Amino acid sequence: MPGSASSTHRPEGLIERLRSAAADGGEAKLKVLRELKNQIIGNRTKKLSYIKLGAVPSVVSILSSASSSADCLLVQCAASIGSFACGVDAGVKAVLDTGAFPHLINLLSHPNEKVVDAGARALKMIYQSKVAPKYDFFEEKNMEFLISLLDRNNENVTGLGASIITHSCETNDEQKILGDAGVLKKLIDLLGGTTSQRDASLESFATIIKENPEVISKFVGPENGRTWGTLIELTKDRYPRTRLLACVCLILIKNAAPSNLQSVGIRTKLILVLLELLDDPGQVGDEAVLTLSSFIADDEGLQKLAFEANTIDKLCDHMQKELLQAKRLQGIFMTLANLCSNLECCRSIILQSPKALNVVTAALTHASADVRVAACVCLKNISRSVKYLSAGHFMTEAVIMPLIQLLFDTSTSVQVAALCTISNLVVDFTMHKSLFVQSGGVKQLVQLSKSMDSTVRLNAVWALRNLMFLVDSRCKEGIFMELRALTLTSLVCDPSASVQEQALALVCNLVNGPVDSIEYVFTEDGLLLNAVGRQLWSASKHEVLIQGMYVLCNVASGQEFHKEAVMQQLLPQASSEDTQSIMVTMLQSDVAQLRTAAVWTIVNLTIPTGAGALARVVKLRNAGIVSQLKNMVNDPCLDVKLRVRTALGQSMTFGDFST
């Protein structure tokens, strides 16, 4: 079919004609450039294939050799270059590599506004890409040029100025120099211009004030009435993107100093505006929900306001719509997660809507890793509800099976998020843990506890620790069989202190409960117990020491043989007389929790009914531990004080040898 439109548009043919037009010149140039432009605009795939075929250098060579009076040709060149740069980083790179930049800058001073427009648009596209070079604001000439752009009466040129700022302003010093040069004021003036000017100005305005309280207090904030009023006014603008950007600016001002946005009215208003923007099906809606999520993060007051504004209902309705793009879902889950991080009322709304919970669990298998992570975080925060957690609301196959699958995920961040969620889910319901164990969850947790990535390792051990908490004997045995003393020992000695802490806490839960549980640390010649003892002598982090001490404390609650083994760890015979026992060091610690753990251990060791109790008291006394206890009868920590008295009382029953 020779007449077929698309086959004559095959990239190879067009490229051939473009090359010869670039070489021969003449009328053909304009025609082929226009054709190329119409092929690539809006079409990412075509852009990429033309870039690959080397179209950009041909276009740039036409531009560089064009006479300044060939207005149409200049416009077509700039438009093609701009389109190659629009939304495709490879295109921006190709454009920059071929040296188009200075030619485009020249176009900005062309007498024909159409040429200026085309040049400014192309440059703007370049600056919208992250691969564009950084603009140096500290160069005086550059700052002058930037200001001259913002002063021009052309929306594409001022838009270019704004894009340069949005792209290049990163540090506090850059923000400051732009503020001092009067740029913020110019941007505020531009807010009165066309829609595109307003949006571009708001965006670079946000860039200049972001996380910079100094600039904010100097140039914006409620005391600068006009700016403040304009921003508030723009949250009611007709255009969704403008409303969103105005909200973003106000939130940045609030984040810099919470005193800047105290009015509950305005706070609620911002939440409502952002919620309403959810109805925008495109990028604005996606960004609005992410903005809302970060607005309410870490601020329980705002979470309450968002709850009162029916955010949960709105989001739950919204997320049940079909065909939501990944970014939208991610934002919704993150917002719900933030709402559920503190407020039980939020959790129960979601939990009482089976459909909403289904959407969250279904998203655990979403194609996008970001969505899977967000769904995990959301589920974790919902499951902070002790009421529903204990009722076994989450230990269902629908929740547990996909979560276990996520432990095999190729993305580390997904694995970590799933581990955190599992950690929370397995914590508190003896009744339902067997489902997790039977579903092969433990096997994979153990695998991940051997990961090379310390974050994965940490969270895997953490999950195992929580799983081990108050678990029945059969499950405990199953978990231990999977873990083995050797793995646990190496986790206790892990290079990362946080992993050590969690591993020791895991051992602590392992030996907790029925007396025969204590036997676990004695398997393989007491491999595990020795490792715990070694950590107590060598570790420096008190978090590690506390968990280690509680392991010994639990072991010391067992039979005579167990107590003697603990004495061995605390007062090894090999150590010379003048080495101070670690027990004394811990009793002298500044950390009350560590002192508590240490005294508890002594209480367990000195229970008078034991056959070897007297011998142990004597040993403790000889090591200076009893006299240390006597110094602590008025410990500032009530818990310590009470235990010290019990311990002293028990050791006194054998008579006071100190006199």
Place this chain on the structure above:
Amino acid sequence: MSLFWSVIRQLAETEAMATSKKVITRDEWEKKLNDVKIRKEDMNKLVMNFLVTEGYVDAAEKFRTESGTEPDIDLATITDRMAVKKAVQSGNVEDAIEKVNDLNPEILDTNPQLFFHLQQQRLIELIRNGKIEEALEFAQEELAPRGEENQSFLEELERTVALLAFEDVKNSPVGDLLDISQRLKTASEVNAAILTSQSHEKDPKLPSLLRMLLWAQNQLDEKAAYPRITDLFTATLEDPFV
């Protein structure tokens, strides 16, 4: 009198007020309306806004010279916009795309949904004209990659390609795509996008004012009988129906 009875009586009174509507005679009404002042310039701007948005470029030009009202947009761009709209309405989608790109290349480069709908319309026109092979090639090369980028595009694409599967397309479940209304829909989407790119609202103000009038009358109907406007075209006040 006990509190209970006084509350009941108050309720009854409110009830009575609600059922017997207030009546406003034509004289009273006209007097009230006469007190409302409207500036001539505002009227002119409304008219100009209507002409510009709807694309009556000659009328707008004439109205400018006769009334001295300045349009908020370069009138030349109206001609370009109307040409694009007309091209889509008559099925010359490729032509329309080229015209939009000449007007402002950013419009289609930054609006994937509009770009997809124009390409979809191109496919529909190819199918309408029986260029089946070309249509298939176009769908595969130009539209399929967009479908990969966006799930909802993919569904729309599948629906469009389904046009090829039916003998009697007009009566098929996807027949509406061949309808003239589909062209109008696409044309109005392009029209709106061009207006937005020119910082101009995509809808004229006049219809929304009239909508507001009808809504306000409906609200008032519940409370009063008054001379209302039913026929927007003549805008005559009708005597209140008591």
